[in-house]
Each structure stands twice: as C-alpha cells, then as structure tokens.
Amino acid sequence: MKICVLMKQVPDNDSAIILSNDSSSIKLNDITWCTNESDTYALEEALLMKEAHGGEVVACSFGRESSQQVIKDALAKGADRGLYISEEESDGFDILSTAKIFTQALKDENFDLIFSGLQSNDSGNAQLGLLLAEMLNMSHAALVMGTEVLNDTRIKVKQELEGGWFQWTELDLPASITIQSGLNKPRYASLRGIMMMKKKPIDIFDSSQIDSTGSKNKIFLDKMYIPQKVKETTFIEGTPDEIASKLGDLMINDIKVF
Amino acid sequence: MKLLGLDYTDISHAFSEEELMVQKTVREFVDSELAPVIDDHFREGSFPFDFVKKFGELGLLGINLPTEYGCAGMSNLAYGLVCQELERCDSGIRSFVSVQGSLVMYPIFAFGSDDQKNKYLPALASGEMIGCFGLTEPDYGSNPSGMITRATKTTGGYLLNGAKMWITNGSIAHLAVVWAKTEDGKIHGFLVDTASEGFSAPMMKNKWSLRASITSELIFNQVFVPEENMLPSVSGLKGPLSCLNQARYGIGWGTLGAAMAMYETALNYAKTRIQFDRPIAGFQLTQEKLVWMLTEITKAQLLALQVGKNKDSGTLRHQQVSMLKRNNTWVARECAKLAREILGANGISGEYPIMRHLMNIESVYTYEGTHDMHTLIMGEDITGTSAIR
Ligand SMILES: Cc1cc2nc3c(=O)[nH]c(=O)nc-3n(C[C@H](O)[C@H](O)[C@H](O)COP(=O)(O)OP(=O)(O)OC[C@H]3O[C@@H](n4cnc5c(N)ncnc54)[C@H](O)[C@@H]3O)c2cc1C
Numbered sequence: 344m345k346i347c348v349l350m351k352q353v354p355d356n357d358s359a360i361i362l363s364n365d366s367s368s369i370k371l372n373d374i375t376w377c378t379n380e381s382d383t384y385a386l387e388e389a390l391l392m393k394e395a396h397g398g399e400v401v402a403c404s405f406g407r408e409s410s411q412q413v414i415k416d417a418l419a420k421g422a423d424r425g426l427y428i429s430e431e432e433s434d435g436f437d438i439l440s441t442a443k444i445f446t447q448a449l450k451d452e453n454f455d456l457i458f459s460g461l462q463s464n465d466s467g468n469a470q471l472g473l474l475l476a477e478m479l480n481m482s483h484a485a486l487v488m489g490t491e492v493l494n495d496t497r498i499k500v501k502q503e504l505e506g507g508w509f510q511w512t513e514l515d516l517p518a519s520i521t522i523q524s525g526l527n528k529p530r531y532a533s534l535r536g537i538m539m540m541k542k543k544p545i546d547i548f549d550s551s552q553i554d555s556t557g558s559k560n561k562i563f564l565d566k567m568y569i570p571q572k573v574k575e576t577t578f579i580e581g582t583p584d585e586i587a588s589k590l591g592d593l594m595i596n597d598i599k600v601f
Numbered sequence: 602m603k604l605l606g607l608d609y610t611d612i613s614h615a616f617s618e619e620e621l622m623v624q625k626t627v628r629e630f631v632d633s634e635l636a637p638v639i640d641d642h643f644r645e646g647s648f649p650f651d652f653v654k655k656f657g658e659l660g661l662l663g664i665n666l667p668t669e670y671g672c673a674g675m676s677n678l679a680y681g682l683v684c685q686e687l688e689r690c691d692s693g694i695r696s697f698v699s700v701q702g703s704l705v706m707y708p709i710f711a712f713g714s715d716d717q718k719n720k721y722l723p724a725l726a727s728g729e730m731i732g733c734f735g736l737t738e739p740d741y742g743s744n745p746s747g748m749i750t751r752a753t754k755t756t757g758g759y760l761l762n763g764a765k766m767w768i769t770n771g772s773i774a775h776l777a778v779v780w781a782k783t784e785d786g787k788i789h790g791f792l793v794d795t796a797s798e799g800f801s802a803p804m805m806k807n808k809w810s811l812r813a814s815i816t817s818e819l820i821f822n823q824v825f826v827p828e829e830n831m832l833p834s835v836s837g838l839k840g841p842l843s844c845l846n847q848a849r850y851g852i853g854w855g856t857l858g859a860a861m862a863m864y865e866t867a868l869n870y871a872k873t874r875i876q877f878d879r880p881i882a883g884f885q886l887t888q889e890k891l892v893w894m895l896t897e898i899t900k901a902q903l904l905a906l907q908v909g910k911n912k913d914s915g916t917l918r919h920q921q922v923s924m925l926k927r928n929n930t931w932v933a934r935e936c937a938k939l940a941r942e943i944l945g946a947n948g949i950s951g952e953y954p955i956m957r958h959l960m961n962i963e964s965v966y967t968y969e970g971t972h973d974m975h976t977l978i979m980g981e982d983i984t985g986t987s988a989i990r
C-alpha cells in the first residue's frame with residue numbers, strides 16, 4: 344500500500360488568537376502550532392496499515408515554512424518520507440484552490456490511498472478529501488472510524504452515521520478517505536524515531552511552480568471576529584418534575600449537550 | 602521549533618531540532634499518560650509499573666548510550682531535557698529512569714565485558730529487564746568507601762554477604778549492580794541476578810517522599826555470583842562514583858523540571874486567586890516570590906545547559922556536575938517552599954502538585970551525594986584541601 348497522509352499545521356487549542364487590525368487574519372507571532380488533531384489519527388491509521396500490510400507512508404503538508412514541522416513529527420513517528428508544498432500565503436487559498444494544488448502535487452505519485460483528517464481545526468471545511476477523490480478519480484468515504492484492507496484493490500471502511508449508527512462500506516482502490524478522531528491511539532515519536540527523522544527525505548515543491556490553472560479562489564473572506572462571551576442566567580421554575588423536564592429539554596435542544 | 606515551558610532568556614537556539622523534538626514528545630507523553638495517574642500512585646505508595654515498557658518503547662532508558670545496544674544514542678542535552686520533563690511530573694519517575702539508565706546501564710556499558718553488554722543492555726533499554734544500583738549501606742551513606750558488603754572468592758565466582766539500604770527499584774529489579782569489597786579490600790561491581798538464592802529485597806515502607814518510587818533493602822546471604830558477572834574494567838570507588846556522576850547530571854536537569862512545575866502552578870494560582878479585591882499576583886510581596894523563583898530557575902537552567910554542553914563536548918569536570926546537582930536541587934527546594942506559601946491553604950492540598958514535589962525534593966536533596974557533600978567536593982576543588990580526607 345502506498346499511502347499519503349495529508350497533514351496540516353494549525354494553531355494549538357490553547358493558543359491565544361489575536362486578530363490583525365483589519366480583522367482579515369489572525370496574528371501569527373504568538374501562536375503555538377501543532378498538527379491538526381484528526382490528521383494525527385489519520386497518520387496512525389496509515390502507519391498501522393503499513394505495519395500490517397507493508398508499503399510506504401508519505402506525509403504531505405501545504406503551508407508556510409513552519410508547516411514542515413508537521414512532516415518532521417510524522418517522519419519521527421514512522422512515516423517514510425515527506426512532501427512539502429511551500430506557500431507562505433496558504434491561508435489565502437480557498438478549499439477548492441487548495442485541492443487543486445494538492446492534485447497537481449500528488450497526481451504522479453499514484454497513491455493507493457490518501458488519508459486526511461476529517462476536517463482542520465482552524466478552517467473546518469471538511470472537503471479536501473472529497474475534492475481530491477473527485478479530482479484524482481479515486482473512491483471516497485468520509486468520517487471513517489475503522490479500516491480493513493481486503494486485498495490489493497479493495498478496502499472496507501467503517502463510517503460514522505448520525506445518531507450513533509455505523510456503516511461498513513467497501514471501496515475500490517485508489518481511494519481518498521477522511522478519518523475521524525478517536526479511531527486509534529496515535530503513537531508518540533520515540534527517541535529513535537526522532538534520530539531517524541533526519542535521514543528521511545522531504546521533497547519540497549514551491550506552490551508557485553505548480554500549474555494551478557483555474558485555482559482562483561471562489562470563496563472570499565469578509566472578516567473575522569472573536570465571539571463575545573455573554574453570560575445568561577435562566578431560572579427554571581415549577582415542580583421538581585416540571586423543572587427536570589424543562590432542564591432536559593434545554594440541554595437536548597438548546598445547549599445540545601446530549 | 603521552540604523550547605517548551607519556561608524559557609525567559611530565549612535559549613531555544615542552543616538546542617538542536619532533535620533535542621527540542623525529544624522534549625516535545627516526552628512532554629506530550631507525560632502530560633497525557635503519566636500526569637493523570639501520578640497522584641494516585643504517590644498516595645498509594647506504588648510505582649506505575651506498566652509504564653516501564655512504554656519508557657522502553659519511547660527510548661527513555663539509556664538515552665545517551667549507543668544505538669547498537671538498542672539505545673537512542675542521543676546527546677546529553679536531550680537526556681537532560683528528558684529528565685526535566687519527567688521530573689516536572691514527579692521525581693520518582695525521573696529516579697526510575699536515572700537509575701536504569703545512569704546507574705545500571707551506564708556501568709555495564711562503561712565497565713562491562715562485551716558479553717555483559719550484549720546480554721543486558723538491550724533488555725534494559727527495552728524495559729523488559731529492570732535494574733537497581735546498590736552502593737549505600739545502613740552504616741555507610743556519604744562515606745561509601747567504608748562499605749561492609751563482601752565478595753569472597755569461591756570456585757567459579759564469588760559469594761556475596763552484606764546488606765544495602767535505600768535502593769531505588771530494589772524489590773522490582775531483575776538485575777542488581779552491587780558494589781562490594783573483595784578480600785584485598787578493593788571495591789568491585791557485580792551484576793547480581795535477583796532470582797539468585799540468598800538474595801532478598803524487602804521494600805522499605807513508611808516513606809513520606811518519593812512515594813511513587815520503590816525503595817528497598819538488598820540482603821545478601823551467601824549469594825553466588827559467577828565470575829563472568831563481575832564488571833571487569835573497574836575497581837575502587839571510581840566505579841560507583843562515575844555512575845553517580847552520570848545520574849547527578851540528570852538530577853540537575855530533573856530538579857529544574859520540578860521547580861518549573863511549581864513556579865508555573867504558583868504563577869497561575871496567583872493570577873486567579875482574588876484577595877482584597879484583586880489577584881494576589883498584583884501584590885508586591887507575591888511578585889517578589891515569583892520573580893525570585895523565575896530568576897533562580899533561569900540561572901539553574903543556564904547552568905544545566907552549559908554543563909550539558911561540556912558533557913557533550915567531553916570537557917566536563919565532575920565538580921561542575923556537583924555544582925549543578927547542588928544548586929538546582931536547592932533551587933527546587935526553595936521554590937517548593939515559596940510555591941507552597943503562594944498557594945496558601947491550597948498549597949498543602951493534594952489538588953495541587955506542590956506538596957508532592959516538596960516532599961520529593963527532600964530525597965533528591967540527600968541522595969546521589971547530599972547537598973553538603975557536594976559543597977565539600979567543590980570546596981576541595983577550589984581550595985585544594987579536602988575536608989574529609
Ligand atoms: C529515596 C531514596 C532513594 C535512594 N536510592 C539509592 C540507590 O538507588 N542506591 C544507593 O546506593 N543509594 C540510594 N540512596 C541513598 C543515598 O544515596 C544516601 O542516603 C546518601 O548518600 C546519604 O547517606 P545517608 O542517608 O546515610 O546520610 P549520612 O551520610 O549519614 O549523612 C547525614 C548528614 O550528615 C552530613 N554529612 C555526612 N558526612 C559529612 C561530612 N564529612 N561533612 C559534613 N556533613 C556531612 C550529610 O550531608 C547529611 O546531611 C537513596 C536515598 C533515598 C532517600
């Protein structure tokens with residue numbers, strides 16, 4: 344199996360987000376970066392698959408210079424090589440343009456599988472895996488919670504449906520699938536893995552050299568804002584039974600905690 | 602990439618990319634796997650045994666020893682950062698790794714035969730085998746040269762008699778590196794299989810410090826040790842002392858980690874605890890304590906960095922390690938008291954890690970050469986006069 348894992352560098356959840364003066368972007372200086380959460384599960388699934396069936400795992404990232412760290416982390420965990428598409432302004436690409444860049448960079452590699460995280464924690468499009476399937480003529484499954492290789496040309500995936508339901512689907516290879524967090528336990532980079540990392544190749548593409556004809560943005564960012572926290576206190580009155588039922592209603596329909 | 606955590610003087614550039622990645626991976630591992638269980642282990646006085654194999658898989662055992670024995674072959678700065686991250690969680694965890702790597706694997710690597718290295722190092726590196734280091738005796742602590750444990754020659758090997766005390770990992774070890782005197786009065790190292798007849802290692806109970814680490818007595822009653830299990834290339838106190846020097850180096854970094862954990866806890870607490878209508882962090886007396894901690898920790902960090910660089914370049918003198926162990930453990934000990942004060946009553950609560958660190962540091966202050974013994978080592982170095990000999 345030749346597997347490509349798409350991995351994005353995103354701001355760490357604990358990072359303080361500060362907007363630029365014109366509210367068109369976030370200030371990058373104070374951000375601590377990390378690998379997008381579901382991408383780490385995608386990598387683990389790819390590594391497990393390689394360990395069970397042999398093959399190669401390639402970690403691929405598109406973004407500013409610091410994004411290479413995501414690839415290096417993946418190499419330290421066991422990926423075989425990296426593919427880095429450099430683009431300092433990657434935030435300015437909408438998801439369709441991003442998919443076109445990836446298509447150009449990946450098309451000659453003939454991957455059996457392209458894994459990506461379900462969605463990125465920053466822009467949350469959840470479309471890249473699907474778009475790549477279309478552009479590279481691969482089968483597709485989203486929200487994958489489990490994988491099983493059937494043979495060299497077919498795999499079976501467990502997909503999450505609504506309401507706690509799951510479905511097993513068979514796909515022809517090549518396939519692009521998006522991975523849901525939680526399906527495995529991502530490994531830590533071992534010290535030996537970190538020492539090996541330096542010896543593994545990272546191929547670097549400059550996104551400006553990629554023929555991205557037609558990769559003009561169709562989506563434009565208007566402005567960003569940080570949601571104001573408003574504290575609202577609601578008193579629920581009535582008999583204990585009434586209170587319990589109103590509270591249940593509130594939690595299910597308004598706050599949506601269940 | 603940047604150094605994670607406290608770095609007031611911007612020293613990330615002093616570390617290689619690999620070293621920073623090592624810190625990151627160990628921090629992630631510690632925060633998500635060990636931190637959630639450490640309080641329970643400390644309270645119950647148990648060692649998190651299931652972690653030994655994980656330490657092995659990560660490569661934390663014998664970090665700075667060569668890859669041919671299954672070790673990571675990393676720099677001493679990487680080893681330092683690992684100790685810092687482990688002790689940021691708990692000194693007992695760092696103690697385990699120090700003993701295994703510096704006190705058990707190192708002497709086998711430095712003084713062992715090829716057979717000994719090939720037999721033991723890979724198993725110790727993977728965590729399949731646990732080791733302990735027996736030097737201290739009930740009557741000989743700071744003055745180990747007076748040790749009573751004897752190795753008497755017999756056909757095919759030696760018979761060991763005597764007792765060791767305060768031995769980390771003793772009761773859970775498969776292999777004990779034991780220092781004993783042969784008939785000529787010279788100290789030698791022996792690799793003792795803990796399943797040998799006549800060997801026992803009762804656990805020492807009733808400790809109020811390093812509770813998440815096992816400490817034991819080692820009792821030798823006519824224990825037969827085959828000839829080939831004596832460490833061939835060293836005799837005299839130099840053997841155990843050179844191991845201690847490896848471990849002390851790690852302790853210098855480790856205690857830095859404990860101090861950082863306490864400083865960060867105290868700082869966060871001070872920013873959110875409101876008294877007299879404002880955060881206590883806004884009071885000058887609190888700021889003075891926080892600034893003292895930050896400054897001393899930063900100085901300790903710079904010392905650790907320089908000593909690490911010396912160790913990596915091969916120019917290290919053992920007196921510098923004494924300064925590192927002595928200073929950084931003292932800083933952590935002082936930080937424990939200040940952090941405890943800043944947290945008020947919460948400072949004594951198990952909801953915060955301060956009291957656990959505070960109790961742990963008391964052991965670290967004493968083991969691997971007490972604070973005062975390191976004063977005497979440095980004192981001799983600068984005056985040319987030994988206070989003990
Ligand atoms: C939790 C724990 C784990 C340990 N693990 C190990 C282990 O794995 N292996 C091992 O071999 N040992 C281990 N030790 C033992 C440790 O190394 C000794 O406790 C230490 O060397 C001090 O010896 P002592 O306790 O006998 O104190 P003593 O030597 O009796 O010292 C008592 C006090 O007298 C002071 N003192 C002694 N001599 C002088 C002097 N000449 N001048 C001025 N002051 C002096 C000391 O500084 C100290 O303050 C461990 C100890 C603890 C607490």
